[in-house]
Amino acid sequence: MVNKILISFFVRRLPEIRRSKGVTRKEIAKGVGITLGKYDKWEAGKVLPKSEDIARIASFYEMSVDEFLGLTEEESEAIKQKLIEDAERLSPEARKIVVDAMTDKQA
Template sequence: MVNNIIGNFFMRRLPALRRERELTRKEIAKGVGVTLGKYDKWEAGKVLPKSEDIARLARFYELSVDAFLGLTAEESEAIHQRLLEDAEKLPPQARKLVLEAMQSESHH
Protein backbone atom coordinates (compact mmCIF):
# COMPACT_ATOMS: atom_id res chain seq x y z
CA MET A 1 0.00 0.00 0.00
CA VAL A 2 2.68 2.49 1.02
CA ASN A 3 4.82 1.56 -2.01
CA ASN A 4 1.82 2.16 -4.28
CA ILE A 5 1.31 5.62 -2.80
CA ILE A 6 5.00 6.45 -3.13
CA GLY A 7 5.10 5.03 -6.66
CA ASN A 8 2.12 7.17 -7.64
CA PHE A 9 3.85 10.21 -6.15
CA PHE A 10 6.94 9.68 -8.33
CA MET A 11 4.72 8.97 -11.37
CA ARG A 12 3.33 12.51 -10.93
CA ARG A 13 6.36 14.36 -9.57
CA LEU A 14 9.13 13.21 -11.92
CA PRO A 15 7.34 13.97 -15.22
CA ALA A 16 6.09 17.29 -13.83
CA LEU A 17 9.61 18.43 -12.90
CA ARG A 18 10.97 17.15 -16.22
CA ARG A 19 8.36 19.07 -18.23
CA GLU A 20 8.79 22.17 -16.08
CA ARG A 21 12.52 22.22 -16.90
CA GLU A 22 11.96 21.11 -20.53
CA LEU A 23 14.32 18.16 -20.19
CA THR A 24 14.27 14.72 -21.77
CA ARG A 25 14.20 11.52 -19.74
CA LYS A 26 17.60 10.70 -21.24
CA GLU A 27 19.10 14.01 -20.06
CA ILE A 28 17.87 13.43 -16.53
CA ALA A 29 19.07 9.82 -16.42
CA LYS A 30 22.52 10.90 -17.60
CA GLY A 31 22.61 13.83 -15.15
CA VAL A 32 21.63 11.62 -12.23
CA GLY A 33 23.96 8.79 -13.28
CA VAL A 34 21.43 6.04 -13.94
CA THR A 35 20.34 4.20 -17.05
CA LEU A 36 17.41 5.48 -19.04
CA GLY A 37 15.65 2.18 -18.30
CA LYS A 38 15.99 2.72 -14.56
CA TYR A 39 14.73 6.30 -14.79
CA ASP A 40 11.80 5.18 -16.94
CA LYS A 41 10.85 2.63 -14.26
CA TRP A 42 10.80 5.44 -11.67
CA GLU A 43 8.49 7.56 -13.83
CA ALA A 44 6.27 4.56 -14.48
CA GLY A 45 6.09 3.80 -10.76
CA LYS A 46 7.47 0.29 -11.36
CA VAL A 47 10.55 0.83 -9.19
CA LEU A 48 10.98 3.32 -6.35
CA PRO A 49 14.12 5.45 -6.32
CA LYS A 50 16.39 4.62 -3.38
CA SER A 51 17.40 7.29 -0.88
CA GLU A 52 20.66 8.01 -2.66
CA ASP A 53 18.79 8.26 -5.99
CA ILE A 54 16.40 10.80 -4.48
CA ALA A 55 19.38 12.80 -3.21
CA ARG A 56 20.97 12.73 -6.68
CA LEU A 57 17.69 13.75 -8.33
CA ALA A 58 17.34 16.68 -5.93
CA ARG A 59 20.94 17.72 -6.59
CA PHE A 60 20.37 17.45 -10.35
CA TYR A 61 17.39 19.80 -10.08
CA GLU A 62 19.34 22.06 -7.69
CA LEU A 63 16.70 21.60 -4.99
CA SER A 64 16.88 20.46 -1.41
CA VAL A 65 15.49 16.96 -0.93
CA ASP A 66 12.52 18.47 0.92
CA ALA A 67 11.79 20.88 -1.95
CA PHE A 68 12.25 18.08 -4.48
CA LEU A 69 9.69 16.02 -2.58
CA GLY A 70 7.40 19.03 -2.11
CA LEU A 71 7.30 18.71 1.67
CA THR A 72 5.86 21.31 4.01
CA ALA A 73 8.00 22.44 6.97
CA GLU A 74 5.93 20.29 9.35
CA GLU A 75 6.23 17.21 7.13
CA SER A 76 9.94 17.80 6.76
CA GLU A 77 10.47 18.08 10.52
CA ALA A 78 8.50 14.88 11.19
CA ILE A 79 10.44 12.96 8.55
CA HIS A 80 13.79 14.28 9.78
CA GLN A 81 12.88 13.20 13.32
CA ARG A 82 12.02 9.70 12.10
CA LEU A 83 15.23 9.51 10.05
CA LEU A 84 17.28 10.44 13.11
CA GLU A 85 15.54 7.75 15.16
CA ASP A 86 16.00 5.15 12.42
CA ALA A 87 19.64 6.13 11.83
CA GLU A 88 20.48 5.04 15.38
CA LYS A 89 19.64 1.45 14.38
CA LEU A 90 21.85 1.42 11.26
CA PRO A 91 25.39 0.12 10.91
CA PRO A 92 27.99 2.90 11.41
CA GLN A 93 28.71 3.54 7.70
CA ALA A 94 25.03 3.69 6.75
CA ARG A 95 24.29 5.93 9.75
CA LYS A 96 27.09 8.27 8.66
CA LEU A 97 25.61 8.57 5.13
CA VAL A 98 22.14 9.38 6.47
CA LEU A 99 23.43 11.95 8.95
CA GLU A 100 25.68 13.60 6.34
CA ALA A 101 22.76 13.87 3.91
CA MET A 102 20.59 15.41 6.61
CA GLN A 103 23.39 17.81 7.57
CA SER A 104 23.81 19.03 3.98
CA GLU A 105 20.02 19.30 3.74
CA SER A 106 19.89 21.73 6.64
CA HIS A 107 22.32 24.04 4.86
CA HIS A 108 19.94 24.67 1.93
Template sequence: MEFSERLKELRKQAHLTQVELASKLGIVQSSYADWERGKKKPTQENLVKIAQILNVSVDYLVGNSEEKNDELDNIELLFRMNSKGLSDEEKKIFKKELIEFMEERKKAFEK
Protein backbone atom coordinates (compact mmCIF):
# COMPACT_ATOMS: atom_id res chain seq x y z
CA MET A 1 0.00 0.00 0.00
CA GLU A 2 1.32 3.44 -0.93
CA PHE A 3 2.05 5.99 1.80
CA SER A 4 -0.73 8.27 0.55
CA GLU A 5 -3.31 5.47 0.71
CA ARG A 6 -2.18 4.34 4.14
CA LEU A 7 -2.28 7.91 5.44
CA LYS A 8 -5.83 8.44 4.20
CA GLU A 9 -7.00 5.09 5.59
CA LEU A 10 -5.49 5.79 9.02
CA ARG A 11 -6.98 9.28 9.12
CA LYS A 12 -10.43 7.89 8.37
CA GLN A 13 -10.01 5.14 10.99
CA ALA A 14 -9.24 7.90 13.51
CA HIS A 15 -12.46 9.69 12.45
CA LEU A 16 -10.56 12.85 11.52
CA THR A 17 -11.08 15.16 8.58
CA GLN A 18 -8.15 16.49 6.58
CA VAL A 19 -8.75 19.89 8.18
CA GLU A 20 -8.67 18.41 11.70
CA LEU A 21 -5.49 16.43 11.13
CA ALA A 22 -3.79 19.35 9.39
CA SER A 23 -4.70 21.56 12.35
CA LYS A 24 -3.19 19.06 14.80
CA LEU A 25 -0.02 19.11 12.69
CA GLY A 26 0.07 22.91 12.50
CA ILE A 27 -0.20 23.00 8.71
CA VAL A 28 -2.84 24.06 6.20
CA GLN A 29 -5.29 21.54 4.79
CA SER A 30 -4.04 21.98 1.22
CA SER A 31 -0.53 20.87 2.24
CA TYR A 32 -1.95 17.83 3.99
CA ALA A 33 -4.17 17.03 0.99
CA ASP A 34 -1.05 16.94 -1.22
CA TRP A 35 0.29 14.10 0.96
CA GLU A 36 -2.90 12.07 0.58
CA ARG A 37 -2.87 12.64 -3.18
CA GLY A 38 0.76 11.52 -3.34
CA LYS A 39 1.91 14.86 -4.76
CA LYS A 40 4.29 15.59 -1.88
CA LYS A 41 5.84 13.82 1.10
CA PRO A 42 5.88 15.13 4.68
CA THR A 43 9.12 15.99 6.45
CA GLN A 44 10.59 13.53 8.92
CA GLU A 45 9.35 15.78 11.74
CA ASN A 46 5.80 15.67 10.36
CA LEU A 47 6.00 11.90 9.88
CA VAL A 48 6.74 11.55 13.59
CA LYS A 49 3.85 13.87 14.48
CA ILE A 50 1.44 11.97 12.20
CA ALA A 51 2.52 8.63 13.67
CA GLN A 52 1.97 9.97 17.19
CA ILE A 53 -1.45 11.43 16.38
CA LEU A 54 -2.61 8.27 14.59
CA ASN A 55 -0.97 5.99 17.17
CA VAL A 56 1.13 3.96 14.73
CA SER A 57 4.85 3.52 14.20
CA VAL A 58 6.60 5.57 11.56
CA ASP A 59 7.63 2.32 9.86
CA TYR A 60 3.99 1.29 9.56
CA LEU A 61 3.02 4.72 8.30
CA VAL A 62 5.57 4.65 5.48
CA GLY A 63 4.90 1.00 4.61
CA ASN A 64 8.09 -0.56 5.99
CA SER A 65 6.19 -2.67 8.52
CA GLU A 66 2.81 -4.26 8.91
CA GLU A 67 2.99 -3.82 12.70
CA LYS A 68 1.00 -0.70 13.57
CA ASN A 69 2.74 -0.07 16.87
CA ASP A 70 6.40 -0.61 17.36
CA GLU A 71 7.50 1.35 20.40
CA LEU A 72 11.14 0.52 19.86
CA ASP A 73 11.08 2.19 16.44
CA ASN A 74 9.36 5.24 17.90
CA ILE A 75 11.91 5.45 20.71
CA GLU A 76 14.79 5.11 18.27
CA LEU A 77 13.38 7.84 16.04
CA LEU A 78 12.80 10.19 18.99
CA PHE A 79 16.31 9.45 20.17
CA ARG A 80 17.89 10.20 16.80
CA MET A 81 15.94 13.43 16.39
CA ASN A 82 16.79 14.75 19.86
CA SER A 83 20.27 13.47 20.69
CA LYS A 84 22.38 15.58 18.36
CA GLY A 85 25.16 17.33 20.23
CA LEU A 86 25.04 15.02 23.24
CA SER A 87 28.11 13.16 24.47
CA ASP A 88 28.13 9.36 24.37
CA GLU A 89 27.38 9.22 28.10
CA GLU A 90 24.50 11.72 27.74
CA LYS A 91 23.10 9.71 24.81
CA LYS A 92 23.20 6.52 26.91
CA ILE A 93 21.30 8.20 29.75
CA PHE A 94 18.83 9.88 27.39
CA LYS A 95 18.00 6.62 25.61
CA LYS A 96 17.49 4.82 28.94
CA GLU A 97 15.16 7.61 30.12
CA LEU A 98 13.19 7.50 26.85
CA ILE A 99 12.62 3.76 27.20
CA GLU A 100 11.55 4.18 30.84
CA PHE A 101 9.18 6.99 29.86
CA MET A 102 7.58 4.92 27.08
CA GLU A 103 7.12 1.97 29.44
CA GLU A 104 5.39 4.20 32.01
CA ARG A 105 3.24 5.76 29.30
CA LYS A 106 2.19 2.34 28.07
CA LYS A 107 1.20 1.31 31.61
CA ALA A 108 -0.85 4.48 32.03
CA PHE A 109 -2.81 3.83 28.83
CA GLU A 110 -3.46 0.18 29.70
CA LYS A 111 -5.42 1.17 32.80
Protein backbone atom coordinates (compact mmCIF):
# COMPACT_ATOMS: atom_id res chain seq x y z
CA MET A 1 0.00 0.00 0.00
CA VAL A 2 2.73 2.47 0.98
CA ASN A 3 4.71 1.74 -2.19
CA LYS A 4 1.61 2.37 -4.33
CA ILE A 5 1.13 5.74 -2.66
CA LEU A 6 4.79 6.65 -3.11
CA ILE A 7 4.80 5.54 -6.72
CA SER A 8 1.67 7.60 -7.39
CA PHE A 9 3.32 10.61 -5.75
CA PHE A 10 6.50 10.39 -7.83
CA VAL A 11 4.62 9.70 -11.06
CA ARG A 12 2.81 12.99 -10.47
CA ARG A 13 5.56 15.06 -8.81
CA LEU A 14 8.62 14.30 -10.96
CA PRO A 15 7.17 15.44 -14.30
CA GLU A 16 5.30 18.31 -12.61
CA ILE A 17 8.51 19.87 -11.27
CA ARG A 18 10.54 19.00 -14.36
CA ARG A 19 8.04 20.74 -16.64
CA SER A 20 7.71 23.76 -14.34
CA LYS A 21 11.49 24.20 -14.51
CA GLY A 22 11.60 23.69 -18.29
CA VAL A 23 13.98 20.75 -18.08
CA THR A 24 13.99 17.66 -20.31
CA ARG A 25 14.12 14.13 -18.94
CA LYS A 26 17.57 13.78 -20.49
CA GLU A 27 18.82 16.96 -18.77
CA ILE A 28 17.58 15.90 -15.35
CA ALA A 29 19.06 12.42 -15.74
CA LYS A 30 22.44 13.86 -16.69
CA GLY A 31 22.27 16.49 -13.93
CA VAL A 32 21.43 13.88 -11.30
CA GLY A 33 24.08 11.46 -12.60
CA ILE A 34 21.83 8.61 -13.69
CA THR A 35 20.80 7.07 -16.99
CA LEU A 36 17.79 8.36 -18.87
CA GLY A 37 16.32 4.85 -18.60
CA LYS A 38 16.49 4.96 -14.80
CA TYR A 39 14.85 8.38 -14.69
CA ASP A 40 12.14 7.24 -17.09
CA LYS A 41 11.40 4.30 -14.75
CA TRP A 42 10.88 6.77 -11.90
CA GLU A 43 8.46 8.91 -13.91
CA ALA A 44 6.62 5.81 -15.13
CA GLY A 45 6.32 4.47 -11.58
CA LYS A 46 8.26 1.29 -12.33
CA VAL A 47 10.94 2.04 -9.71
CA LEU A 48 11.05 4.36 -6.70
CA PRO A 49 14.00 6.73 -6.35
CA LYS A 50 16.20 6.01 -3.33
CA SER A 51 16.83 8.59 -0.61
CA GLU A 52 20.12 9.68 -2.12
CA ASP A 53 18.48 10.01 -5.55
CA ILE A 54 15.78 12.26 -4.09
CA ALA A 55 18.49 14.40 -2.49
CA ARG A 56 20.30 14.66 -5.84
CA ILE A 57 17.10 15.65 -7.66
CA ALA A 58 16.32 18.34 -5.09
CA SER A 59 19.89 19.63 -5.34
CA PHE A 60 19.68 19.69 -9.14
CA TYR A 61 16.60 21.91 -8.89
CA GLU A 62 18.25 24.00 -6.15
CA MET A 63 15.47 23.04 -3.73
CA SER A 64 15.51 21.52 -0.29
CA VAL A 65 14.30 17.94 -0.15
CA ASP A 66 11.27 19.15 1.81
CA GLU A 67 10.44 21.74 -0.84
CA PHE A 68 10.88 19.16 -3.59
CA LEU A 69 8.54 16.78 -1.79
CA GLY A 70 6.08 19.53 -0.81
CA LEU A 71 6.19 18.60 2.88
CA THR A 72 4.79 20.36 5.92
CA GLU A 73 7.09 20.92 8.91
CA GLU A 74 5.58 18.00 10.82
CA GLU A 75 5.89 15.67 7.85
CA SER A 76 9.42 16.88 7.29
CA GLU A 77 10.51 16.09 10.84
CA ALA A 78 9.07 12.56 10.72
CA ILE A 79 10.75 11.85 7.40
CA LYS A 80 14.02 13.38 8.59
CA GLN A 81 14.11 10.90 11.46
CA LYS A 82 13.49 8.03 9.04
CA LEU A 83 16.20 9.29 6.67
CA ILE A 84 18.70 9.48 9.50
CA GLU A 85 17.93 5.87 10.41
CA ASP A 86 18.13 4.73 6.78
CA ALA A 87 21.31 6.71 6.08
CA GLU A 88 23.23 4.54 8.52
CA ARG A 89 22.92 1.65 6.05
CA LEU A 90 24.12 3.63 3.02
CA SER A 91 27.60 3.89 1.61
CA PRO A 92 29.63 6.81 3.01
CA GLU A 93 29.16 8.76 -0.25
CA ALA A 94 25.39 8.23 -0.32
CA ARG A 95 25.10 8.99 3.41
CA LYS A 96 26.92 12.30 2.83
CA ILE A 97 24.47 13.25 0.06
CA VAL A 98 21.49 12.60 2.33
CA VAL A 99 23.00 14.40 5.33
CA ASP A 100 24.08 17.36 3.17
CA ALA A 101 20.56 17.64 1.74
CA MET A 102 19.07 17.67 5.23
CA THR A 103 21.62 20.25 6.38
CA ASP A 104 20.83 22.54 3.43
CA LYS A 105 17.18 22.59 4.51
CA GLN A 106 18.07 23.72 8.01
CA ALA A 107 20.44 26.50 6.87
